[in-house]
Amino acid sequence: MIETSATRLLGQVFLLLLALVAQLVYAQPREELLLWHGYRGEERRALEQLLEDYNRNQPDARVKALAVPFGSFADKLSAALPRGQGPDLFIFGHDRIGGWARAGNTVAPVDDLVPARVLARFPPSLVEAMRFEGRLYGLPFNFKSTALIYNRALVRHAPETTDELLALARARTDRRRGRFGLAYSYTEPFFHGALLNSFGSGPFDADGRLALDSPGNVRSLEQLARWVREEGILPEEPNSTLVTNLFNQGRAAMVISGPWLLGEISEGIDYAVAPLPQNSESGRPLAPWVAVEGLFLSPWSGRQQAALGLMNYLTGERAALHMAMAGGQLPANLNAYTHPEVARDANTMAFRRQLETAVPIPNLPQMTLLWKPLEKALNKVVKGSASPAGELQRLQREIRRDVANLQAAGDRAGRPRSIPAWAWLGLALLALAALSPALRRRRRIAAAWREHRTAYVYILPAMLGMLLLVFFPLLYGFLLSFTDTTLLNENTPFLSRWQGLGNYASILGDWNFWYGEGAGRSINYDNFYWTLLVTICWTAGNVVLSVGLALVLALALDKPILGRTWFRLLLILPWAIPNYITALVWKGMFHPQFGVVNQALQVVGLAPVAWFDSVGASFMTGLVTNVWLSIPFMMVVILGGLQSIPRDLYEAARVEGAGRWCQFRAITLPLLKPVLVPAIILSVVWTFNMFNVIYLVSDGAPAGANDILITKAFRIGFEKYQYAYAAAYSMVILALLFAYAMWQMRVSRTLEAAR
Amino acid sequence: MTGRTVSSAGPAVPRSPLAGPVRRAAADIFSWRFALLLFAGAVVVYPLLWVVSLAFSGQQSLQLVQLPGDATAWQQLAALIPLPQQWSLENFRAVLTEQPFLRWLLNSLVVSLGTTLVGLALACSAAYAFSRFSFPGRDRGLVLFLISQMFPAVLMLIPLYVIVVQWLGLGNSWLGLVLVYAITALPFCVWMLKGYFDTLPYEIEESALLEGASRFTIFYRIILPLARPAIAVTGLFSFMTAWNEFILASIFMDDEALYTVPVGLRFFVSDYASEWGYFAAGAILVSLPVILLFLSLQRFLVAGLSSGAVKG
Incomplete structure (x- = not known):
C-alpha cells in the first residue's frame, strides 16, 4: 500500500513541476525597445550613458540594452532572429551582412527608411560596406581598423x-x-x-x-x-x-x-x-581591412519607427562625439573628428587618416x-x-x-514551398509503421506495465526529460542530416531542402587520401578516415592515460597519509577552474619561443621543439592538456568507488598471505568494476567529443591534421556553414560511439559470465 | 579518522605523546605514495600558478618568460616559476565592482544547486530501478541514456532553443537552464549510481522487504544513505555541469541580471582584445564555491560502507 503512496508522491512532484512550467508559459508583453550589443569596458559605459540620455528625453520609447559576450553573440543572434525572437536592434560587425541577407529573416533592409541626410554623415566607403546586392542593411556606427x-x-x-x-x-x-x-x-x-x-x-x-x-x-x-x-x-x-x-x-x-x-x-x-x-x-x-560595427534592424521589430529614431540618435554628431571621447571608439560619423578635442588627439586622428586607405571587409x-x-x-x-x-x-x-x-543549395529554390499532401501521407504511413510493432504487442506492453509498474514509475520522470530535451533535438539533427541545409537556405521550408542520403555518401565515400602526385604527395588531412584515425588515437591515448593515472592517484589517496585532505583538494583543482583559461595557459606553455616547456628543455640542454609544426608534437600538446584536465574527475569517481569495497576483505587477504599486487588484482579491480566500466564508457564518449581542448590548444595544427571528428563537424557547420553536412557528420559520430558502447557492454558482460 | 590511525601506530614508542604522530609523519614523508602525490601535486599546480600569478599581477597579460642568458642552471629554473612582478588585488577589485559579479555568482549558485537537486532526484530513482528491478526494456533503456552524450552538443543548440524558448516558453528563466543541465548530467548520474547500487548487497533489502517495508522506504531509508559516496560524486558532477556552462546560458537569458557567472566571465574575452587578468581573477573566484563544495562532500567520499550502516 505504501508503494502506491510513493508512486503518487512522485507523480505529485512531477505535476508540480509541470504546473511550474505552465505558469511560466506566457509571453510578457514588451513595451521597451531592445538593443543587443557586444561592447564592454569603457565603450559599453559610453553607450549606456547615451542610452540613458536618450531615455530621459524620449519617455515614450524606452530603450533597454543587453550586453552579450563576444563568444556567443553570433550564436545568440542566429538562434533568436530567424525564429522571430530577439531584439529590435543590434550592433554587430558588417561582414556577415551577405549571409544574413541571403538567409532572410535576420536583418531588415533600411534603404527606404533612412533619409539621405542621415546617410550623408558617413564616408561613402562605410555606407558601401553596409550595402549588399544594392540594398542597405543598417547604419555604420563605429569602425575598427589596424x-x-x-x-x-x-x-x-x-x-x-x-x-x-x-x-x-x-x-x-x-x-x-x-x-x-x-x-x-x-x-x-x-x-x-x-x-x-x-x-x-x-x-x-x-x-x-x-x-x-x-x-x-x-x-x-x-x-x-x-x-x-x-x-x-x-x-x-x-x-x-x-x-x-x-x-x-x-x-x-x-x-x-x-x-x-x-x-x-x-x-x-x-x-x-x-x-x-x-x-x-x-x-x-x-x-588594412576595416570592420564596421553597424546598427541593424530586426525584421520582426514591431516598433520600427522608434528603432529608426534610436539609430538616428546614435549615429548623430553628439553621440559620435561621446563614443569617441568617453568610449575611445572611432565613430563612423566623421563630423566627430572636426571637434577640437577629438582633433587634438593625435592617435585617434591617425586611425582616422588610416580610414582613407583602409578597405572594408567584403560582406x-x-x-x-x-x-x-x-x-x-x-x-x-x-x-x-x-x-x-x-x-x-x-x-x-x-x-x-x-x-x-x-x-x-541556395539555388534550388524551385522546390515545393509548402508541404504537399503526399508528404503528409508518407509521414502518416511512417508513423504507422513505427507504431505497428507497438500496437501488435500492445497486450504484452500493457502486461509489462502492470507487472513492473513500480520500476517504470521510478524511471518515468527521467525518461520524459530525456525524450523532450535529448531525443527531440536528436530527431531534428537526424532529419537535418538528410537535407542540404546551409546558411543560405536555412529558413526555407524543410521539404524543399530534402536530398536523401547524399551527405552520408559523400562523408563515407571520401577516398581522397592524398594530395598531389609523386614525390610531392602528402596525406590529405581533410579526409574523413584520417580524422577518424586521429580521433581513435586521441580517445584511446587519453582514456588509457587518465584512467591509469587517476587509479594510481586514487589508490595513493585511499589510505590515510600525511596531508591527505590537502592532496585530495589539490588534485581536483584542474576540474574546479574553468577549463577555458587553463587550456589557454597550456597553449601558452607550449609556445615555441616564449613557452615554458621549451625554456625548460633548453635549461636541461635539450633543443626546443616546434610544438605545433608536426602532427606528433601537436597531438602531444592536446593529449597532455586533456589528461591533466580529466584526471581529477576520474580520480573522484574512483575514490567514490573504492569506498564500496569492504575493508575486511583486504584483512582476510592479508591473513591468507596475499601480496599488494595480488590484493589489487583479486579485490580492488573486480569490485571497482561496476563503477569503473560506466566511467570508462562515458569518458570514451566524452573524449571522443572533446571539443574545447583541441579547439583551444592545437586548433587542429598543423593544417587540420589534428582535428578530431567533432572539431571537423564544427568547422563544417560553423566555418563552412553547411549545417546539414555537419549534422550528418554528427550522426556518423553517434553511430560510431553507439557501436563502441554496445561492444564494450557485451565484452564486460561476457567477462562477467566467464568469471 | 586521524585519531584512529595515530593510536594504532602509537603503542610502539610510548615515551612521549608526540613521538607517535611524528614517527608516523616521517614514515609518510619517506613513502613512495607521498613522493607520488607530491609530484602529481606539482604537475597539477604548475599551470594553475600561471592563472594565480596573472590574477594577482594587476595586469592583463603575463610577463613573458625569458631566460637570463648568463645565469646558472638553478637561476634559470627559478626564472620558470611564474610570479607577478608586483602583487595587486586590482584585478579582483575590478571584477567584483565593474560588473554585478556577485549577483551572477548567486544566480549560478541557484541554477547549479537546482540542477543538482533535480538531477539527483531523477537519477537516483531511475538508477535504483535499473539496478534493482528486472523489466522489459531495461538494457535498452540504459543505452538510451548513453546516446544523449554521443551527439555533439554544439549541434543541439538550435533545437534546444526551439524547445526551451519557443515551445516551453522558458527562455530568460532559470528553470529552463536547470532542466536542460539536469538532463545533460543525467546519463552520467544514472550510470554511475546504477553501478554503485549494484555493489550494495541485496540481502539488506530482502530482509527489509520481509519485514514489510515498502520499496520506497527501502530506497529512501536504506539505499540512499548507503550510496552516499556515489551521490556525492554525482552531485558534484551535476553541480559542475551547470556551474561552467556558458553557451546555453548566454543564449537563453535575455536579461543581464539573470546571467550566470560563466557568461559574465566571457565578457573579458573578445576577438580583438582580451582582459586575461580579469578572466583569471574571475576564474579563481568562480572556483572557490566548487572547492568549498568539494570540501564539504569529502567526508562522504571517505566514509562509505566501512563505517556505514551495514555493519550495525
Missing part, C-alpha cells in the same frame, strides 16, 4: 615605406634576447589584409568572383614569407596576447594593431600611432568561408611547408568548391 603603433623610445619617426620599416625592424630585432622590430598576428587574415590589399587585388575580383590565386595575392604572401623566414623580424606563433605582451615589455618596437590595443598599453611605454606605410614592392599604401557570404582556411594557408606559408602560389591555388580550388556547395 594601423602602426610604435614605441617612441625605439622608433623616432614612423616609417613612410615598407623598406624603411624593414630597415628599422632589422635594427631593432635581437632574436636571442626575444626582441623584435615588428610584431602582429600575421597569420590572421584580418591582419594580413594590409599586405594583401596593398597589391590591389584582394580575395575577390571586381565582379565579386573568388580570385585568391591572383598574382597580387601571391606576391603579398611571398612578401610576408620573406619577412618571417628571411628577415626574421617577426616572432613565431603570434597571437594578440603575445603581441600586447611584447609591446608592453618594450620587446617589440612596432606593432600592427587597432584602437583596442591602446587601452592595454602599460603606463611606462611612450607610444604613437601612425597610418601604415607605403608598400615599396607595389607602390601603394598598406591597406559577401563567401567571405565568411574564407577566414579559417586562409589562416591555415598563411600558417603553412610562413612555416615554409607550402609555396605561396601553390597554396593559394589549392585554396582557390577548395573555397570555390565550398562556395559552390553553399550556393547549389
Whole structure:
C-alpha cells in the first residue's frame, strides 16, 4: 500500500513541476525597445550613458540594452532572429551582412527608411560596406581598423615605406634576447589584409568572383614569407596576447594593431600611432581591412519607427562625439573628428587618416568561408611547408568548391514551398509503421506495465526529460542530416531542402587520401578516415592515460597519509577552474619561443621543439592538456568507488598471505568494476567529443591534421556553414560511439559470465 | 579518522605523546605514495600558478618568460616559476565592482544547486530501478541514456532553443537552464549510481522487504544513505555541469541580471582584445564555491560502507 503512496508522491512532484512550467508559459508583453550589443569596458559605459540620455528625453520609447559576450553573440543572434525572437536592434560587425541577407529573416533592409541626410554623415566607403546586392542593411556606427603603433623610445619617426620599416625592424630585432622590430598576428587574415590589399587585388575580383590565386595575392604572401623566414623580424606563433605582451615589455618596437590595443598599453611605454606605410614592392599604401560595427534592424521589430529614431540618435554628431571621447571608439560619423578635442588627439586622428586607405571587409557570404582556411594557408606559408602560389591555388580550388556547395543549395529554390499532401501521407504511413510493432504487442506492453509498474514509475520522470530535451533535438539533427541545409537556405521550408542520403555518401565515400602526385604527395588531412584515425588515437591515448593515472592517484589517496585532505583538494583543482583559461595557459606553455616547456628543455640542454609544426608534437600538446584536465574527475569517481569495497576483505587477504599486487588484482579491480566500466564508457564518449581542448590548444595544427571528428563537424557547420553536412557528420559520430558502447557492454558482460 | 590511525601506530614508542604522530609523519614523508602525490601535486599546480600569478599581477597579460642568458642552471629554473612582478588585488577589485559579479555568482549558485537537486532526484530513482528491478526494456533503456552524450552538443543548440524558448516558453528563466543541465548530467548520474547500487548487497533489502517495508522506504531509508559516496560524486558532477556552462546560458537569458557567472566571465574575452587578468581573477573566484563544495562532500567520499550502516 505504501508503494502506491510513493508512486503518487512522485507523480505529485512531477505535476508540480509541470504546473511550474505552465505558469511560466506566457509571453510578457514588451513595451521597451531592445538593443543587443557586444561592447564592454569603457565603450559599453559610453553607450549606456547615451542610452540613458536618450531615455530621459524620449519617455515614450524606452530603450533597454543587453550586453552579450563576444563568444556567443553570433550564436545568440542566429538562434533568436530567424525564429522571430530577439531584439529590435543590434550592433554587430558588417561582414556577415551577405549571409544574413541571403538567409532572410535576420536583418531588415533600411534603404527606404533612412533619409539621405542621415546617410550623408558617413564616408561613402562605410555606407558601401553596409550595402549588399544594392540594398542597405543598417547604419555604420563605429569602425575598427589596424594601423602602426610604435614605441617612441625605439622608433623616432614612423616609417613612410615598407623598406624603411624593414630597415628599422632589422635594427631593432635581437632574436636571442626575444626582441623584435615588428610584431602582429600575421597569420590572421584580418591582419594580413594590409599586405594583401596593398597589391590591389584582394580575395575577390571586381565582379565579386573568388580570385585568391591572383598574382597580387601571391606576391603579398611571398612578401610576408620573406619577412618571417628571411628577415626574421617577426616572432613565431603570434597571437594578440603575445603581441600586447611584447609591446608592453618594450620587446617589440612596432606593432600592427587597432584602437583596442591602446587601452592595454602599460603606463611606462611612450607610444604613437601612425597610418601604415607605403608598400615599396607595389607602390601603394598598406591597406588594412576595416570592420564596421553597424546598427541593424530586426525584421520582426514591431516598433520600427522608434528603432529608426534610436539609430538616428546614435549615429548623430553628439553621440559620435561621446563614443569617441568617453568610449575611445572611432565613430563612423566623421563630423566627430572636426571637434577640437577629438582633433587634438593625435592617435585617434591617425586611425582616422588610416580610414582613407583602409578597405572594408567584403560582406559577401563567401567571405565568411574564407577566414579559417586562409589562416591555415598563411600558417603553412610562413612555416615554409607550402609555396605561396601553390597554396593559394589549392585554396582557390577548395573555397570555390565550398562556395559552390553553399550556393547549389541556395539555388534550388524551385522546390515545393509548402508541404504537399503526399508528404503528409508518407509521414502518416511512417508513423504507422513505427507504431505497428507497438500496437501488435500492445497486450504484452500493457502486461509489462502492470507487472513492473513500480520500476517504470521510478524511471518515468527521467525518461520524459530525456525524450523532450535529448531525443527531440536528436530527431531534428537526424532529419537535418538528410537535407542540404546551409546558411543560405536555412529558413526555407524543410521539404524543399530534402536530398536523401547524399551527405552520408559523400562523408563515407571520401577516398581522397592524398594530395598531389609523386614525390610531392602528402596525406590529405581533410579526409574523413584520417580524422577518424586521429580521433581513435586521441580517445584511446587519453582514456588509457587518465584512467591509469587517476587509479594510481586514487589508490595513493585511499589510505590515510600525511596531508591527505590537502592532496585530495589539490588534485581536483584542474576540474574546479574553468577549463577555458587553463587550456589557454597550456597553449601558452607550449609556445615555441616564449613557452615554458621549451625554456625548460633548453635549461636541461635539450633543443626546443616546434610544438605545433608536426602532427606528433601537436597531438602531444592536446593529449597532455586533456589528461591533466580529466584526471581529477576520474580520480573522484574512483575514490567514490573504492569506498564500496569492504575493508575486511583486504584483512582476510592479508591473513591468507596475499601480496599488494595480488590484493589489487583479486579485490580492488573486480569490485571497482561496476563503477569503473560506466566511467570508462562515458569518458570514451566524452573524449571522443572533446571539443574545447583541441579547439583551444592545437586548433587542429598543423593544417587540420589534428582535428578530431567533432572539431571537423564544427568547422563544417560553423566555418563552412553547411549545417546539414555537419549534422550528418554528427550522426556518423553517434553511430560510431553507439557501436563502441554496445561492444564494450557485451565484452564486460561476457567477462562477467566467464568469471 | 586521524585519531584512529595515530593510536594504532602509537603503542610502539610510548615515551612521549608526540613521538607517535611524528614517527608516523616521517614514515609518510619517506613513502613512495607521498613522493607520488607530491609530484602529481606539482604537475597539477604548475599551470594553475600561471592563472594565480596573472590574477594577482594587476595586469592583463603575463610577463613573458625569458631566460637570463648568463645565469646558472638553478637561476634559470627559478626564472620558470611564474610570479607577478608586483602583487595587486586590482584585478579582483575590478571584477567584483565593474560588473554585478556577485549577483551572477548567486544566480549560478541557484541554477547549479537546482540542477543538482533535480538531477539527483531523477537519477537516483531511475538508477535504483535499473539496478534493482528486472523489466522489459531495461538494457535498452540504459543505452538510451548513453546516446544523449554521443551527439555533439554544439549541434543541439538550435533545437534546444526551439524547445526551451519557443515551445516551453522558458527562455530568460532559470528553470529552463536547470532542466536542460539536469538532463545533460543525467546519463552520467544514472550510470554511475546504477553501478554503485549494484555493489550494495541485496540481502539488506530482502530482509527489509520481509519485514514489510515498502520499496520506497527501502530506497529512501536504506539505499540512499548507503550510496552516499556515489551521490556525492554525482552531485558534484551535476553541480559542475551547470556551474561552467556558458553557451546555453548566454543564449537563453535575455536579461543581464539573470546571467550566470560563466557568461559574465566571457565578457573579458573578445576577438580583438582580451582582459586575461580579469578572466583569471574571475576564474579563481568562480572556483572557490566548487572547492568549498568539494570540501564539504569529502567526508562522504571517505566514509562509505566501512563505517556505514551495514555493519550495525
